[in-house]
Amino acid sequence: MSTPPVRNPLPRYPTGWFAVAFSRDVAPGELRALHYFGRELVLYRGQSGRAVLMDAYCPHLGAHMGHGGTIEGDEIRCPFHHWRFGPDGACTAIPWADRPMKVDVGTFPVVERNGVICTWHDAAGGPPSWQPATHKLPAGPAIGAHFFMDDVVVHAQEVMENNTDFRHLESVHSFGPWSHESLEADGATLRLRGHGSAGDLTYSGETTLHGPGYLEGVSRIGPAPFSVQLLLYVTPVDDRLCHVRCTYDVLPDPGVPLDPAMAGQIAEQGCRETERQFHLDRLIWAHKMYVERPPLSTVDGPIRQFRAWYSQFYPAAAG
Numbered sequence: 310m311s312t313p314p315v316r317n318p319l320p321r322y323p324t325g326w327f328a329v330a331f332s333r334d335v336a337p338g339e340l341r342a343l344h345y346f347g348r349e350l351v352l353y354r355g356q357s358g359r360a361v362l363m364d365a366y367c368p369h370l371g372a373h374m375g376h377g378g379t380i381e382g383d384e385i386r387c388p389f390h391h392w393r394f395g396p397d398g399a400c401t402a403i404p405w406a407d408r409p410m411k412v413d414v415g416t417f418p419v420v421e422r423n424g425v426i427c428t429w430h431d432a433a434g435g436p437p438s439w440q441p442a443t444h445k446l447p448a449g450p451a452i453g454a455h456f457f458m459d460d461v462v463v464h465a466q467e468v469m470e471n472n473t474d475f476r477h478l479e480s481v482h483s484f485g486p487w488s489h490e491s492l493e494a495d496g497a498t499l500r501l502r503g504h505g506s507a508g509d510l511t512y513s514g515e516t517t518l519h520g521p522g523y524l525e526g527v528s529r530i531g532p533a534p535f536s537v538q539l540l541l542y543v544t545p546v547d548d549r550l551c552h553v554r555c556t557y558d559v560l561p562d563p564g565v566p567l568d569p570a571m572a573g574q575i576a577e578q579g580c581r582e583t584e585r586q587f588h589l590d591r592l593i594w595a596h597k598m599y600v601e602r603p604p605l606s607t608v609d610g611p612i613r614q615f616r617a618w619y620s621q622f623y624p625a626a627a628g
């Protein structure tokens with residue numbers, strides 16, 4: 310009897326920047342219980358506006374601070390015995406005791422930009438080795454059209470790999486043929502350029518993968534005087550699931566007036582279509598297995614080059 314294949318033997322948690330929330334989802338003084346990278350976490354925003362991500366379990370007697378904890382200034386107060394911890398995780402106060410103890414909650418680096426709160430995840434606890442890029446955003450609300458997909462059965466690598474699987478654009482997404490122009494790997498960045506069509510529309514696009522967990526796609530559609538920018542984030546939850554977040558914006562060309570309401574409408578439509586397309590990918594991801602040495606044909610995209618680049622983010626590659 311043969312052993313059934315492991316559906317995906319790759320380590321679940323690559324090292325890099327990953328989204329943990331949209332900025333708008335955590336107001337000053339609020340906290341959220343989160344589960345990412347197979348661990349319990351608490352995300353809060355102090356009264357100063359600073360976002361903090363830490364281990365959820367209180368080092369005192371183990372209460373989960375994401376359930377009943379409160380924010381005081383930029384500190385979090387545990388619901389059990391009201392010990393307080395600062396944004397650096399250090400205990401700052403113990404009620405009825407004259408001084409705090411030297412104990413810490415583990416904290417994680419946080420960067421907030423483009424309407425998304427990201428954290429650096431390294432299973433070995435190492436510091437960030439690169440910083441996430443800041444992207445252009447139109448004036449107006451901090452975040453335009455966006456979607457969130459809960460509990461997607463997939464490995465983070467496969468979400469990113471889709472961008473180099475050109476043929477699935479035709480078979481799964483019903484786009485016209487895609488012509489690949491270039492692929493450049495530079496450290497934690499991988500940039501792809503090409504052009505294609507969808508129905509009567511022609512478009513050209515540049516997709517930049519920033520590490521293992523997020524990408525930026527900028528496209529121009531026909532002669533339209535604007536670009537569309539999509540930022541896509543995938544974050545591993547546990548051994549089976551990931552969360553996917555996407556923001557979608559219309560960026561008018563310099564000097565071209567574009568009615569903000571119209572730009573918002575175009576972005577909203579584009580975002581809803583992208584979300585619909587993601588549901589098609591999701592069906593494939595939920596049931597597929599990972600083929601380690603695929604028999605790639607001459608018309609397949611640069612999947613091998615992508616995998617060689619992505620492998621740098623696995624813990625074994627770092628050590």
Ligand code: FES
Binds near residue numbers: 371387391
């Ligand atoms: S368990 Fe948190 S203060 Fe006691």
Ligand SMILES: [Fe+2]
Binds near residue numbers: 471477481482586590
């Ligand atoms: Fe896809």
